[in-house]
Amino acid sequence: MNARRILRGVLIVLGMALAIVLGLVYPAIARGEAWHIAQWSSPWWLLALLVVPLVVWRMTLGADHRVPRLAMPTIAPLALGPRGLRTRLRDVPGALRGAALVLGILALARPQNVLRGESAEELGIDIVIVLDLSGSMRAVMDQPSPAPRGPQAQNNRRPTRLDVAKEVIMDFIAKRKTDRIGVVVFGPMAYVLSPPTLDYPLLTSLVQKMELSVISGDGTAIGDALGTGVARLRQSNARSKAVILLTDGDSNAGSISPEYAAHLAQTQGVKVFTVQIGNGDEVDVLEGTDLFGQPRYVRAHFPVNPELLKKIAGDTGGEAFVANDKVALEKSMHTILDRLEKTRFEALSATMEDLFPFLLFPAVGLIALEALVRLLLVRRFP
Structure with a gap:
């Protein structure tokens, strides 16, 4: 009797495996190689696969314990048990249900395919803008231009060097179409605000939020800043690579000398364009507000x-x-671009394709097949 139950269990497992294989035929034909590089966005759902054996057992071998029994003085006439096709197919619904659960759980795990077919050759340059955020950027930078927009326009606040630099950089980014741009900010240390990217809205948002208070302004590490900018271009395959260094002070901090950072730029084929903000004269510096809220x-x-x-x-x-x-700052930025020759690179736009429908459809099909087997063959529903 135990041997018969073991054989029956083996047949159930083989039947479920066959159903799973048949269910995977459609996904394999529809997307083929995509399954080898698929990414699972909700992999924790795969833990639910541990429940599948329990469900299959309860619907097959476990169902025997729930069948009503009648005590009889002898079992000799029933030794061979029931016969017929329906009896032999009584485990098919359980195997189909298990296969459907496996495919359904795989669908819940959200397999996704990264599509990289949307590529286009574009003209462009790889640029890293290195911006000084030391305390000297609080100095006023009056200019013959329309009244400044934003917070600096309130309470008669005169634009600082940082205000003007941010506005020029955001305008510079807005006019670009195919140049990969990154941003590094520095004071006594250098920080990568963004690596070179084509995501201009993100860059604009990051630049707009820059304030002197986000990092320490007690120093000007030109060497560290330039070295960090060059490092972000090290993996670039563009023929034209440039660092635009905007600073209003002398180097007085950092662990890398500006001369050595320039040497690193030479070895990487990076051109450095420097923009000195201010001429070193005595200037007005913003020092907070008075009792009346005026700067x-x-x-x-x-x-x-x-x-x-x-x-x-x-x-x-x-x-x-x-x-x-x-x-003058705007003119400097645009003159720099005119000096740089254009180079070609491939701008890859990656999109994600959900693959779960290709697993969900066979799962639903197996559930429908289970219902038909119960209704037409086994004639036990549910």
């Missing part, structure tokens, strides 16, 4: 080092600029 300014002097910036630019094949107002 308060003090006079301060921030030394610059134009010779260093010219040397960095000259050693790397770039160019040095000086900008004392917004117009």
Whole structure:
């Protein structure tokens, strides 16, 4: 009797495996190789596969314990048990239900295929903008341009160097179409705000949120900042790679010297274009607000080092600029682009395709087949 139950269990497992294989034929034909690179967005659902054996057992071998029994003095006339096709097919619904559960759980795990067929050749340059966020960027930068927009326009607040730089950078990004742009900010240390990307809305949002308070402003690590920008371009396959360094001070912090950072840029084929903001004269500096909420300014002097910036630019094949107002800064940024030759790279736009319908349809089909087997063959429903 035990041997018969073991054989029956083996047949149930083989039947369920056959049903699963048949159910996977459609997904394999429809998407083929996509299943080898599929990503599962909800893999925790796969733990539900542990329940499938319990469900199958309860519907097959376990169902025998729930069948009503009649006590009889002898079982000799019934030794051979029931006969007929329906009796032999009584485990088919359980095997089909188990196969349907397996496919359904796989569908719940949300397999997805990464499509990379939408590619186009574009003209572009790889650029990293390196922006100084040291305390000297609080200095006022008046310019012959329309009144500033945003918070700096409130309470008669005059635009600072950072305000103007942010506005120019956002305008620079808005006019780009095929240039991969990254942003590095620095004070006494350098931080990657974004690696080179074509996601211009994200870049604009990140630049817009930059404030002097996000990092320490007690120092100007030009070498570290330039080295970080070059590192972000190391894996670039573009023929034109450039770092645009915007700073208003002299290097006085960091672990890498500006000269060595320029050497690293040379070895990576990166041109460095430097933009000196201000000329080192005494300027008004924003120092908070007074009792009436009006901006308060003090006079301060921030030394610059134009010779260093010219040397960095000259050693790397770039160019040095000086900008004392917004117009000059905008002109410098656009002149830099004119100096850079265009190069081609492949802009890949990746999209995700959900594969779960290809598993869900066979699962539903197996459930329907189970119902038909119960109704027409086994004639036990439910």
